[in-house]
Amino acid sequence: MNTPHINTDGNKIAESILLPGDPLRAKFIAENFLTDVVQFNSVRNMFGFTGKYNEKEVSVMGTGMGMPSIGIYSYELITKFGVKNLIRIGSCGALQENLKVYDVIIAQGASTNSNYASQYGLPGTFAPIASYELLSKAVKVANDLNIDVHVGNILSSDTFYDDNAEAHLLWKKMGILGIEMEAAALYMNAARLGAKALSILTVSDNIITKEETTASERQSAFVNMMKISLEMI
Ligand code: HPA
Numbered sequence: 001m002n003t004p005h006i007n008t009d010g011n012k013i014a015e016s017i018l019l020p021g022d023p024l025r026a027k028f029i030a031e032n033f034l035t036d037v038v039q040f041n042s043v044r045n046m047f048g049f050t051g052k053y054n055e056k057e058v059s060v061m062g063t064g065m066g067m068p069s070i071g072i073y074s075y076e077l078i079t080k081f082g083v084k085n086l087i088r089i090g091s092c093g094a095l096q097e098n099l100k101v102y103d104v105i106i107a108q109g110a111s112t113n114s115n116y117a118s119q120y121g122l123p124g125t126f127a128p129i130a131s132y133e134l135l136s137k138a139v140k141v142a143n144d145l146n147i148d149v150h151v152g153n154i155l156s157s158d159t160f161y162d163d164n165a166e167a168h169l170l171w172k173k174m175g176i177l178g179i180e181m182e183a184a185a186l187y188m189n190a191a192r193l194g195a196k197a198l199s200i201l202t203v204s205d206n207i208i209t210k211e212e213t214t215a216s217e218r219q220s221a222f223v224n225m226m227k228i229s230l231e232m233i
Pocket residue numbers: 091092093157159160179180181204205207
């Protein structure tokens with residue numbers, strides 16, 4: 001099966017897939033955490049791999065940055081390749097003072113400043129939420145692994161560089177834990193197309209306290225998030 005953005009040449013995509021934003025992170029995960037790895041996509045260098053973790057088949061693929069990009073890939077994965085469980089693993093900028101870099105956030109809901117939902121023509125606003133099944137499993141696995149997690153609402157933003165410097169303070173007042181750029185589209189596609197989705201995020205910087213990580217620290221902070229997502233499968 002081939003689509004405009006995924007060309008598997010007959011290679012398989014598993015029912016459960018991990019979705020980092022960066023395709024090179026997908027390669028890193030495949031090389032360091034999975035066995036029996038086969039690459040299934042290289043269109044636009046959006047690398048995708050299928051392998052095994054604890055004898056279970058799992059895939060991992062980059063999504064690119066932003067809601068349009070993850071919207072395309074998750075739509076094709078669900079509708080053309082039969083993917084059922086989509087777990088985004090990404091980073092976010094924290095919006096609450098108590099959140100530290102490396103903390104793990106599980107996005108129960110994904111508020112957004114994007115117009116993505118307008119395509120559904122709903123007579124109101126839609127609340128993009130995680131699959132309860134995946135969410136409860138992730139929390140249980142994190143508890144079993146002794147990894148602290150924060151569960152709550154995040155913001156999927158269309159802007160990384162927003163012209164309104166005060167906008168994030170309004171979201172902070174609403175209890176939003178952190179800002180990223182993809183989860184809401186993933187949750188909406190999953191809702192519309194009958195799949196299960198979850199976003200697990202590592203805090204890469206705190207927008208309020210200005211605490212930051214380096215690129216290499218960011219890489220190692222991903223390990224806790226990957227442990228949770230892989231053990232869930
Ligand atoms: N904004 C959007 N996405 C992000 C951020 C941010 O501040 N930090 C990490 N991903």
